[in-house]
Amino acid sequence: MRNIKLTIQYDGTDFSGWQVQKNTPTIQGLIEKAILIVTGEETRLTGAGRTDAGVHALDQRATFKTGSTLDPPVLSRALNANLPMDIRIIACEECEDDFHPRYNAKNKTYTYLICRDVPFSVFLRRFSLMCTYSLDVQAMDAAGPLITGRHDFSSFRASGCSAKNPVREIYTISVLEVGSVDFMGFTFKTPLLKISIQANAFLRHMARNIVGTLMEVGKGRIPPEEMTAILESKNRDAAGPTAPACGLFLETINY
Amino acid sequence: MRNIKLTIQYDGTDFSGWQVQKNTPTIQGLIEKAILIVTGEETRLTGAGRTDAGVHALDQRATFKTGSTLDPPVLSRALNANLPMDIRIIACEECEDDFHPRYNAKNKTYTYLICRDVPFSVFLRRFSLMCTYSLDVQAMDAAGPLITGRHDFSSFRASGCSAKNPVREIYTISVLEVGSVDFMGFTFKTPLLKISIQANAFLRHMARNIVGTLMEVGKGRIPPEEMTAILESKNRDAAGPTAPACGLFLETINY
Numbered sequence: 001m002r003n004i005k006l007t008i009q010y011d012g013t014d015f016s017g018w019q020v021q022k023n024t025p026t027i028q029g030l031i032e033k034a035i036l037i038v039t040g041e042e043t044r045l046t047g048a049g050r051t052d053a054g055v056h057a058l059d060q061r062a063t064f065k066t067g068s069t070l071d072p073p074v075l076s077r078a079l080n081a082n083l084p085m086d087i088r089i090i091a092c093e094e095c096e097d098d099f100h101p102r103y104n105a106k107n108k109t110y111t112y113l114i115c116r117d118v119p120f121s122v123f124l125r126r127f128s129l130m131c132t133y134s135l136d137v138q139a140m141d142a143a144g145p146l147i148t149g150r151h152d153f154s155s156f157r158a159s160g161c162s163a164k165n166p167v168r169e170i171y172t173i174s175v176l177e178v179g180s181v182d183f184m185g186f187t188f189k190t191p192l193l194k195i196s197i198q199a200n201a202f203l204r205h206m207a208r209n210i211v212g213t214l215m216e217v218g219k220g221r222i223p224p225e226e227m228t229a230i231l232e233s234k235n236r237d238a239a240g241p242t243a244p245a246c247g248l249f250l251e252t253i254n255y
Numbered sequence: 256m257r258n259i260k261l262t263i264q265y266d267g268t269d270f271s272g273w274q275v276q277k278n279t280p281t282i283q284g285l286i287e288k289a290i291l292i293v294t295g296e297e298t299r300l301t302g303a304g305r306t307d308a309g310v311h312a313l314d315q316r317a318t319f320k321t322g323s324t325l326d327p328p329v330l331s332r333a334l335n336a337n338l339p340m341d342i343r344i345i346a347c348e349e350c351e352d353d354f355h356p357r358y359n360a361k362n363k364t365y366t367y368l369i370c371r372d373v374p375f376s377v378f379l380r381r382f383s384l385m386c387t388y389s390l391d392v393q394a395m396d397a398a399g400p401l402i403t404g405r406h407d408f409s410s411f412r413a414s415g416c417s418a419k420n421p422v423r424e425i426y427t428i429s430v431l432e433v434g435s436v437d438f439m440g441f442t443f444k445t446p447l448l449k450i451s452i453q454a455n456a457f458l459r460h461m462a463r464n465i466v467g468t469l470m471e472v473g474k475g476r477i478p479p480e481e482m483t484a485i486l487e488s489k490n491r492d493a494a495g496p497t498a499p500a501c502g503l504f505l506e507t508i509n510y
Contacts, residue, residue, distance in 0.1 A: 009377045010377055011378055085380050086377060086380075087377070088376070111440075113439055113440065121343070122266050122341060122342070122343050123264075123266055123311075123382065124439060125340050125341075126381075127378065127439055181440075182437035182438070182439070183437070183438060184368055184379060184382055184383065184438060184447065185366075185368065185433065185436075185437075185447060185449050186313065186366075186504075186506075192439065194440050249441075251441075
């Protein structure tokens, strides 16, 4: 059996997340179905991370074993022909037998987009959180670095998280505001906030819970310096709410 | 009765175009329904142009008469609260009684986006035509200016067009290729072709028929210099096919 590595891009808006579920379209489920159509094999796709319903991916990775002898470019085209247009295989290659897209990942970057002006958001709304209130970007940018490093991230972990160990290492958190949005050659005069988090791995909802907490800082409800106490409390209730999925992108995975 | 002018933005993907139709959602129909909810008045919205099903607008304009005394900002917020998120009123003001969004327009610009690489188009596909073949951009850019000026555009007019006079004046046609796409702070390494047409007004499907013909030039099926003969033939069959709606944006209207 060959081990095939896929690089996948998806607009998560219309799917129920990565993981296979019965009676609802998921990225994993739809790709497994495409593999069955193309190779005739029932297989399990192993993803680098389980993105939630509505979360997008620029650079998701996954592997599957196959007896098929199809060349990777042919396999890639055949899978794309059997996938909805919102999911695309953008690279396909044979990899070493023991390569694991999650365990072998050195780090992942999730990026969250917040669009600061509702009326201009028609073209941006699928891909950003629309926020009508103003946010103190400086305070948010000061708050982020206070939780970088190797820590128990229980305060930012969803209750249903299945990870045995809540310790993760965040390398960087950056909060950047740009005054206008470039959108396919058009420029929208609406501020856009871009929050990027790079870590060795993420607990369930960790990126969205950090963003939700930073937004509370931005609104002035949590002072930036309180981030340290929130982290140390290891108590989910101490942190802010889970930011909506639509603004989140799995941006890069480094191996 | 006051005359109210709206500036409207929409992602046309999920609508059956501008014009009211029975049993199918249209931009005009949904805004008239929102006006009815907000003011209690059945009214007819007059648009600056009837965009086709799937066509987007960055800057559509429309007027309606109302007995309502609501302040324009309040009216705008109330209409947006009763519209789907893919349609937004981005400006609302009282205007002179005799202002007509179509007759008073000096010129309109339609812009068409062509994305040159399928696999990377997950985030771009709602807003561009995906094209797998290569196009000779230089030939297309040479062909466009051959049909600018005041002419009978019957060769680029849909059969069902209701305009009495097929004469229009095109001021500029530009064809521009950029090597990568800026998308909300992300960069996609896929070439993007941007075709912009500015004219005093457009016949039905005129922008899409011009784009479809320029694409035939780009494929090498029509020599650029043949544009003049196509225009002069006043024969729709001489020109290329109608380009799909998804790539077209009503970009600006000048008064």
